[in-house]
Amino acid sequence: MARIVRRTAMEPSSVMIDGKEQWLCRCGLSRNQPFCDGSHKMTRGEASDKLYWYDDGGERHEVAEHFPDIRSA
Numbered sequence: 001m002a003r004i005v006r007r008t009a010m011e012p013s014s015v016m017i018d019g020k021e022q023w024l025c026r027c028g029l030s031r032n033q034p035f036c037d038g039s040h041k042m043t044r045g046e047a048s049d050k051l052y053w054y055d056d057g058g059e060r061h062e063v064a065e066h067f068p069d070i071r072s073a
Helices: 039-043
Strands: 003-005 013-017 020-024 052-054 060-062
Antiparallel strands (some): 013 020, 052 060
């Protein structure tokens, strides 16, 4: 399912769970939430002043409309 994702951190966070290192998604694109599946690699090259959405195939599309409530200033 396509969804709009606000540009946030582009790398996962490392945390220890039961003595094992786990990586938590921070890009919003992982299909294995809350864990990272490497989808953040698709965000390389995003402009910080633009809003994008990704289709099921992982292709990036720029959103033409203005969404002031979700864009960073």
